[in-house]
Amino acid sequence: MPYYRQVGQIPRKRHTRFRQPDGSLYAEELMGIEGFSSESALLYHRGLPTAVLAAEAVPEQGRATEPNLPLRPRHFRTGELAFPSGEAGTDAVTGRRLLFGNSDVSICFAVPDTTSPLYRNATGDELCYVQRGSARFETIYGALEVAEGDYVLLPASTTYRVVPLGEQPPRLYLVEATGHIGPPKRYLSAKGQFLESSPYCERDLRGPTEPLLLEGEHVDVLVRHHDGLTRMTYEHHPFDVVGWDGCLYPWVFNIADFEPITGRIHQPPPVHQTFEGPNFVVCSFCPRKVDYHPDSIPVPYNHANVDSDELMFYVGGNYEARKGSGIGIGSLSLHPSGCSHGPQPGAAEASLGAERFDETAVMIDTFRPLRLGEAATASEDPTYYRSWVTNKPNG
Numbered sequence: 214m215p216y217y218r219q220v221g222q223i224p225r226k227r228h229t230r231f232r233q234p235d236g237s238l239y240a241e242e243l244m245g246i247e248g249f250s251s252e253s254a255l256l257y258h259r260g261l262p263t264a265v266l267a268a269e270a271v272p273e274q275g276r277a278t279e280p281n282l283p284l285r286p287r288h289f290r291t292g293e294l295a296f297p298s299g300e301a302g303t304d305a306v307t308g309r310r311l312l313f314g315n316s317d318v319s320i321c322f323a324v325p326d327t328t329s330p331l332y333r334n335a336t337g338d339e340l341c342y343v344q345r346g347s348a349r350f351e352t353i354y355g356a357l358e359v360a361e362g363d364y365v366l367l368p369a370s371t372t373y374r375v376v377p378l379g380e381q382p383p384r385l386y387l388v389e390a391t392g393h394i395g396p397p398k399r400y401l402s403a404k405g406q407f408l409e410s411s412p413y414c415e416r417d418l419r420g421p422t423e424p425l426l427l428e429g430e431h432v433d434v435l436v437r438h439h440d441g442l443t444r445m446t447y448e449h450h451p452f453d454v455v456g457w458d459g460c461l462y463p464w465v466f467n468i469a470d471f472e473p474i475t476g477r478i479h480q481p482p483p484v485h486q487t488f489e490g491p492n493f494v495v496c497s498f499c500p501r502k503v504d505y506h507p508d509s510i511p512v513p514y515n516h517a518n519v520d521s522d523e524l525m526f527y528v529g530g531n532y533e534a535r536k537g538s539g540i541g542i543g544s545l546s547l548h549p550s551g552c553s554h555g556p557q558p559g560a561a562e563a564s565l566g567a568e569r570f571d572e573t574a575v576m577i578d579t580f581r582p583l584r585l586g587e588a589a590t591a592s593e594d595p596t597y598y599r600s601w602v603t604n605k606p607n608g
Contacts, residue, residue, distance in 0.1 A: 216405065216415055220355055221424040221456030227255055244370065244461055246393060254459030256353065259426075260449030266431060271442040278314045278584035286552055288597030289589050291322050291384075291526075292543040302327030305348070305375035306435060309387055311586030312545065313524065315579060317492040319389040320524070322588060326382040329375045331434040331451065334367070337390035340488060340495065341365040342468075342575050344528050344543070346383030349376040353454050354462045355421025362468045362528075362573075364487070366394060368461055372434055372451045384543075386526055386575065391439075392491030405460075413487075417470040420462055427452040468528075468573060473501035478509050482576065492581055498574040500530060503567055511564040515555030521578040523548045529573030536560060538600040545589075546597070549582060558603050 224231040231239045242262045245253035256262075281287070294310060296303045307330065309323040325348070341350075347360040352373040359365055367373060377383055388394070400411035407414040429450030436443045466487075474484040485496035503511040527544045537557050540546060548554040556564075 217458065217460055218420055218462060219456075219458040220421055221257075221454070223255075223257060223456040223458050231257060233259065239455065244368070244459075246369070246461065252459070252461040254354070254457050254461040256454045256457040258449075259453040259455065262447075262451065264448035265445055266448055267446040269444050271435065271444050273442050275587050276311055276314075276319075278311070278586050279590075280584055281547070281549055281582065284549060284551055285598040286549070286554055287547040287585075287589075288539060288594040288600075289545040289547070289592045290541075290543060290594060291386075291545060291592060293592045294322060294324075294588055295591075296324040296326075296382075303382075304329035305377075305383075305385055305387075306330055306332045309385075310588035310591075312588045313547070313583040313586055315581045315583055317391055317581055318490065318577075318579060319586075320577065320583075321387040321389065321586075323385045323387060324382045325375060325377050325385070327377065331372055331374050331432065332437075333370055333372045333434055334389060334437045335370050336437055336439055337369050337392045338394040338490070339367040339390070340388040340394050340490075341367070342386040342388075342526070342528075344384040344386055344526075346381050347378040348383045348385070349378055350374075350463065351376060351425055351452065352421065352463050353425075353451055354457060355423055355425050357419065357421060357463060357465055359465055364466045364468065365463065366465075366488075367463045369393065371463055373463070388490070388495070388577065390490045390493075394488050394490040394495075397486050397489045397494075412472045412474060412484075413466060413470055417466055419465040424455055424457075425452050426455070468497050468499060468575070471497045471499050473499050475502050476504065477506040478504050479511065479513060480504075482578070485576065493577055493579040496576040496578070498525075498532075498572060498576060500569070500571045500573065502569050503564075505568075510561050511567045511570065512556040512560050515553055517553040518548060518550045518578070520550065521580050522550055522583045523554075524577045524579070524583060526575040526577075527572075528575060530571040532572045532574060535600075539594055539597060547583065547589075555601075558601060 239257040242256045305323045305325040309321040313320045343363045350357045427450045432447050432450045487497045488495040525546045
């Protein structure tokens with residue numbers, strides 16, 4: 214993260230003696246990225262974070278993908294995805310369903326109704342968007358309560374679990390990177406402060422405020438690595454951190470705090486960028502005033518994604534450009550490289566004179582083609598690619 218945070222008890226100097234009430238030393242754990250040459254956090258555990266009693270590979274299904282063939286624009290309805298609870302319930306880790314993936318990122322959806330197992334993703338950072346509902350993300354750094362519109366960023370190898378809150382299960386859109394996710398570098402100064410030109414800043418971010426301490430022995434943690442899943446059994450509960458400090462920790466940003474950048478004529482998608490990851494970006498389309506040139510056309514022009522696949526998740530309001538295409542709240546549209554796309558026929562004319570758009574969407578652009586997961590196949594609208602045709606053939 215671009216700024217320093219301190220939570221709980223820590224000694225005045227790092228890597229010095231810091232004793233527990235019984236006189237034993239707290240166990241230091243340095244969480245660092247890029248070979249400890251970039252952001253890090255120093256955590257103080259009651260027990261040894263290295264004390265592993267057992268480890269076993271865990272078989273996994275539902276992670277296979279298939280190519281986008283035939284190549285065409287596609288529409289998916291996440292509201293049609295089934296998440297059967299069964300006796301054990303559905304959780305946000307083992308119950309997530311794979312929508313799309315490539316060698317840089319996997320994109321999943323989950324509707325959990327029970328607490329997840331403890332989980333650690335060692336392949337990269339995770340970004341979770343809360344479409345609806347609320348939950349508590351419990352982590353080794355502390356707990357974060359989240360609700361509709363929150364982005365939750367979880368650094369790689371953060372041990373956490375998700376506890377659903379409220380009467381209705383939360384709806385979670387999950388991005389699993391194979392590297393690190395953060396604010397676009399162009400928003401940050403050389404020393405990591407958000408610039409005045411950034412559409413959000415440090416005041417908009419929420420992080421853990423106090424330690425989360427739990428007792429337990431022989432505690433299982435599900436760990437994802439590049440070759441699959443492993444269940445590791447630890448001697449002590451990993452939520453035993455009495456304090457930590459540093460610039461690497463989970464944090465939350467709400468999409469309503471994104472300040473849209475507008476202009477006299479239509480602005481290109483980079484003005485909506487919110488995060489960047491390895492070979493992908495995440496953008497937030499928020500309610501905003503639109504173009505104010507007297508001859509402006511507020512909806513986007515037809516365009517071709519020459520170097521990227523564009524995945525749009527519609528989460529609020531009315532998306533003017535695609536009104537009448539079948540897209541609604543909870544829809545995902547995939548407009549791949551090699552295909553032009555743009556507003557619905559008639560949308561450009563209908564938008565003339567508009568002063569404001571009431572729409573909220575999360576867009577992911579990937580610079581390698583997205584492949585389709587089982588959840589995409591299960592929720593596709595097969596006729597979407599013909600939605601621009603004004604004289605549709607029968608059948």
